[in-house]
Amino acid sequence: MTQITLVQGDITKQRVDAVVNAANSSLLGGGGVDGAIHRAGGPEILAECRKLRASHYGKGLPVGRAVLTTAGNLPARHVVHTVGPVxxxxxxxxxAELLASCYRESLRLAAQAGDRVVAVPAVSTGVYGWPMADAARIALRAVEDELAQGPAAELAEVRFVLFDAAALRAFEQARDALEPGPRGAGEG
Structure with missing residues (x-):
């Protein structure tokens, strides 16, 4: 069974198989998580993103979709770039469906590439403005649903890497609300 963990930290420092990037549709870097991943990963990531833009994604990566590149200098094998909704x-x-799709597609791609441990940020919660508590609920439900079936069920760990204590608390509260039993379904 896949372990879902929640940690506060820097996603670019996670020793994992794949890191999910909250990218913009250009795939050419930006601010927030996207900029941090491109800076830490180095020019190899940008070079592969440029090739994707030149071949399959001339108009950019659509919202809710994901693509895989090298991780460059990151302590990972792959970066899965996904574009969340504003x-x-x-x-x-x-x-909400597009946001959930970001997580589902990212996990599928990582699993199909043979990755076992995936680090995931809170997609769309930065400049795209999605409220953290709602984004956490959508993210956790999408991940749980995807892990219940298909290739993502082979993952060993999905690690949500949250930037600050407030984001970590929001994800912990969403997880507790989703868990069955006395603490789940708002009972606790």
């Missing part, structure tokens, strides 16, 4: 950029249900 909060309020579309009707809520569609945005």
């Amino acid at each position: 909060y309020g950029g579309t009707e809520y249900e569609r945005g």
Whole structure:
């Protein structure tokens, strides 16, 4: 059974098989997690992203989709780039489905590449403005659903790496609300 862990830290320092990047659609780097991953990973990541743009994604990576590149200088084998939705950029249900798709597609790609341990950020919660508590609920449910079936079930660990204590608390509270039993379903 896959372990889902929550930690506060720097995603670029995680010794894992794959790191998920909260990318922008250009795939050419940016701010937040995206900029940090490109800076720490070095030019190899950008070079592969440019090739993807030149071949399959001339107009950019669509929201909710994911692609895999090298991890360059990161202590990982791969980076899975995914583009989250901007909060309020579309009707809520569609945005929530696109956010969940980021996690599902990222885990599938990592598992298909033979990765076993995946570090994941809180996608869309930075400049894209998704409220942390809601994003945490969507993320955890999507990961649990994806791990219950398909290639992602082969992962050993999905590690949510949260930037600060407030984000970690939001994910812990969402996890506790999703767990069955006396502490789950808002009972606790």
